[in-house]
Amino acid sequence: MISCFDRGVCFVAEPIAIYSIKLKNLIFSRGYVVDRAVGVLNIAIAGGGIAGLASACLLARRGWRVRVFDKAEKPLPVGSGLILQPSSADVLRALGIEAEIARKGQVLRRLAGRVQPSGRLVLDVDYGSLNKGAHAIGIQRDVLYTVLLKEARAAGAEIVFSSEVSGSLESEGSIHVLLKDGQKHGPFDLLVNALGAQSPLTKTIRPPMGFGALWANLVVPEADWYMADGLEQRYRQARKMAGMLPTGEDETGAQTVAFFWSLEHRDFDQWRATPLGQWKGEVVALWPELEQPLQAITSHDDLIMAKYFHRTHLQPVEGRLVHIGDGWHAASPQLGQGANMALLDAMALADALSRPGTIEQALKHFVRMRRFHVYLYQAISWLFTPFYQSRSSFQPWLRDHITAPLLRWWPVQKLLAHIVAGTLGLFKR
Numbered sequence: 458m459i460s461c462f463d464r465g466v467c468f469v470a471e472p473i474a475i476y477s478i479k480l481k482n483l484i485f486s487r488g489y490v491v492d493r494a495v496g497v498l499n500i501a502i503a504g505g506g507i508a509g510l511a512s513a514c515l516l517a518r519r520g521w522r523v524r525v526f527d528k529a530e531k532p533l534p535v536g537s538g539l540i541l542q543p544s545s546a547d548v549l550r551a552l553g554i555e556a557e558i559a560r561k562g563q564v565l566r567r568l569a570g571r572v573q574p575s576g577r578l579v580l581d582v583d584y585g586s587l588n589k590g591a592h593a594i595g596i597q598r599d600v601l602y603t604v605l606l607k608e609a610r611a612a613g614a615e616i617v618f619s620s621e622v623s624g625s626l627e628s629e630g631s632i633h634v635l636l637k638d639g640q641k642h643g644p645f646d647l648l649v650n651a652l653g654a655q656s657p658l659t660k661t662i663r664p665p666m667g668f669g670a671l672w673a674n675l676v677v678p679e680a681d682w683y684m685a686d687g688l689e690q691r692y693r694q695a696r697k698m699a700g701m702l703p704t705g706e707d708e709t710g711a712q713t714v715a716f717f718w719s720l721e722h723r724d725f726d727q728w729r730a731t732p733l734g735q736w737k738g739e740v741v742a743l744w745p746e747l748e749q750p751l752q753a754i755t756s757h758d759d760l761i762m763a764k765y766f767h768r769t770h771l772q773p774v775e776g777r778l779v780h781i782g783d784g785w786h787a788a789s790p791q792l793g794q795g796a797n798m799a800l801l802d803a804m805a806l807a808d809a810l811s812r813p814g815t816i817e818q819a820l821k822h823f824v825r826m827r828r829f830h831v832y833l834y835q836a837i838s839w840l841f842t843p844f845y846q847s848r849s850s851f852q853p854w855l856r857d858h859i860t861a862p863l864l865r866w867w868p869v870q871k872l873l874a875h876i877v878a879g880t881l882g883l884f885k886r
């Protein structure tokens with residue numbers, strides 16, 4: 458028999474108890490209310506890159522046990538510059554790193570591309586056409602990596618280096634991680650494949666695309682021609698392309714810019730055998746102002762050759778294995794979406810797992826949230842990459858004579874800005 462007093466206590470105590478739990482979760486997960494009734498999940502993440510570390514952070518903050526396996530021997534931030542598009546702003550906010558990234562990165566308001574020798578503007582994207590103040594952020598990949606690693610560790614995720622994942626083994630509602638050296642880890646409730654474009658956890662391995670690019674981080678040139686708040690590119694048809702992507706500060710605090718030069722893989726050995734001065738002459742013939750900044754490159758080893766992949770795995774969920782980031786969908790960086798897609802996947806997965814219900818239901822919800830956006834951008838990237846990197850004469854002709862004039866028309870301008878911002882077809886939380 459419940460007395461009036463007891464009822465009164467319940468009436469007051471119950472909401473207090475519920476709201477204090479919600480408040481604790483809200484503080485704990487920096488902005489999310491955890492509402493999932495499955496108890497503590499034990500999650501393995503294969504790959505500690507952008508998708509893996511962002512997931513580790515978001516999932517560990519929900520109080521779940523998270524272990525990340527990466528093949529690198531130690532924290533290894535590789536590469537050059539990235540664009541964080543407006544589409545990933547919510548994820549940066551949810552991760553609690555928005556201010557740090559804004560401080561360390563460079564605000565980008567515009568993307569511009571000129572075709573040589575005429576110098577005509579054939580690509581002109583103004584983020585401001587989306588809304589006043591809209592912008593992207595150029596950032597060094599290792600700066601983003603270091604921030605994510607710090608947050609994932611602070612959230613309580615365990616990061617295990619020197620662990621090359623070779624496969625997985627699923628049985629009765631749990632999954633094990635298999636390493637190349639024969640070790641078997643688990644059981645886990647869920648395995649997240651964040652191994653990138655060449656993940657051995659998918660059967661859809663593809664060779665790299667014909668074109669990749671040489672990348673180098675340079676110090677920002679002090680010159681009038683340099684566009685500090687935009688990505689600028691120069692093309693000759695689609696066979697030659699140079700670009701300058703402002704990327705904010707490096708670990709010493711110096712302001713940097715990522716320089717890139719389009720190159721076919723089959724020409725890489727020949728490029729290495731060519732005297733550096735001869736190659737620089739080729740770049741300067743396309744973009745004369747680069748003569749001075751290129752002086753900082755004194756050896757072929759100052760440039761890294763990045764391989765690009767285009768690949769979509771058609772089954773993002775296979776039992777207790779879920780694919781995210783490049784492990785699900787890899788595309789050439791022409792549209793500058795890969796890191797954003799990886800971040801959006803990470804947040805959608807964490808959100809889906811936070812809903813009441815079974816893991817299987819949560820994974821279905823994750824796919825529903827991300828599928829349309831992913832396939833749309835894979836298609837757009839596949840369609841447009843040859844306009845900028847290919848041996849074709851037709852696509853660059855279309856770019857210069859059909860799409861460039863259309864871009865002066867505001868609806869097309871706005872559509873292009875949406876595409877580049879990553880916001881077209883994006884499922885809003």
Ligand SMILES: Cc1cc2nc3c(=O)[nH]c(=O)nc-3n(C[C@H](O)[C@H](O)[C@H](O)COP(=O)(O)OP(=O)(O)OC[C@H]3O[C@@H](n4cnc5c(N)ncnc54)[C@H](O)[C@@H]3O)c2cc1C
Nearest residue numbers: 504506507508528540622653782783790793794795796797
């Ligand atoms: C040169 C270049 C420029 C780019 N520019 C942009 C841009 O401007 N904007 C943008 O949004 N995207 C850009 N991208 C794409 C973006 O970098 C990727 O889409 C993004 O890094 C994908 O994140 P991910 O975590 O899925 O994979 P990755 O970042 O590739 O991480 C994979 C991780 O898995 C680890 N790993 C791999 N295999 C194994 C294994 N077998 N066992 C254990 N660990 C393993 C790796 O060490 C790595 O840590 C660019 C890509 C390149 C190459």
